[in-house]
Amino acid sequence: MSAVLQAQALSIGHGRRCVAQGLNFALATGEVLCLLGANGGGKTTLLRTLLGLLAPLAGEVSCGGQNVAAWPRAAFARHVGYVPQAHAGLFAFTVEDVVLMGRAARVGRFSAPSAQDRRIALQCLELLGVGHLRRSVYTAISGGERQLALIARALAQEPALLVMDEPTASLDFGNQIRVLQHIERLRAAGMTVLMTTHQPEHALRVADRIALLGGGRLVAIGAPHATATPAALAALYGVSEAAVAASLGSACWAEEALA
Template sequence: MMLEVQELAFGYGARAVGSQVGLTLAEGEALCLLGPNGGGKTTLFKTLLGLLRPLAGRVLLDGIDLADLPRREIAKKIGYVPQAHAAFFPFSVRDVVLMGRASRLPAFAGPGPADRAAAERALAMLGIGHLAERIYTEISGGERQLALIARALAGEPRLLVMDEPTASLDFGNQARVLTQVRRLSERGIAVVLSTHDPGHAFLCADRVALLHGGRLVALGPPAETVTPESLRLLYGVEVAVVPLPGQGRTVCTPLIG
């Protein structure tokens, strides 16, 4: 098992945000994390990345406690795609993606041919090679999100953590990002992502984890986990979960009125 979370309590300082969280993630598996605002999703992700130390329990990567791994080793194995990225400098998309090689470089060293080749592979994998010379601050939100995913992939991680990768994207760009999530897992990269749209779980995830009040209240395949009852618990509203005949897809919509 690539990632294993054991009886994890997480938070900031002495203030616990979540507790008793346990889950596993295998290579090539996509896990979708659902939960309301303030429910602890981002704090949990920071703990999985080793940016926050657990208040209790352990996070194991390939059987090794994350606390025992140097920061650089963690960065080599786990890529991170943030939910928002403020860009101020007019770097090209290629240069932004090349920054993902930082964990592979010795101190004070610049990128070499192997690093540039890895960046080009990541651009090609995400289908955005045509954007390589464009200025990152001048492309669309969906294109920037794909560039951030490519930046993470340039580091050649085995696990990708994505914090609300579809936030603020239009419908088409959401679909493009979720398609890439599915393709990445098919290539053997483990992916854990959060989203506020329960329907996304049916599009890209093998399993779904529901986080409510800092605890996992359900964990399993989307069809068994994303139900009207579980979504009512998470979000406090009535939700219809509707399979689309002949499409192999399911949509979730709130019932208003």
């Protein structure tokens, strides 16, 4: 069976500047893979390359066994949902309209969204607990609420693969928990998820595997507790192992690692 998404000997960057190289990994159906790495390490560049928004400097990205560059963009948009980091937006669309944009690849070129499209958009908003914002202006709501709207927009695409760039970064504690719970539900439903995060505890909670990106290469990839160890995270982020263990809670870490 072909991998849902696969990178082979992949080099990424901007122009002639290489950010990371020799990247090899694949996602299986229903897997949640979390990518950890310091700021500027290439996480967002990697996601944009995997999505075909940036051309690889070398190597290949394939989705469902086909080179991403060969996919018709409308078909790719139906297959892969993307949640970027929250942004302010430029136009005064309602939140419902922003989420409806996720239906664009499933609506005819000259067709308006149907009642079914609107039902799906509202269901996605309600699923994330922000259905009451449907008529609010997207540019007037908080950064955390905008992030939830972007997640709802991606879910409205009904994708097989969901790519999320730091989906909890601008959320308060309660909404972080809600998003993590939803990712767990998506995994249980068989959706494949690739996400970046700066919070190892989030990755440890939801991931089937964790990948560490640093120093221009994929440092490690594997089972969560075997990969995101205090020693590995200390080296990745340039802090002491004791500080990492204290932040994560060493007693809880040890208990979970032995479970």
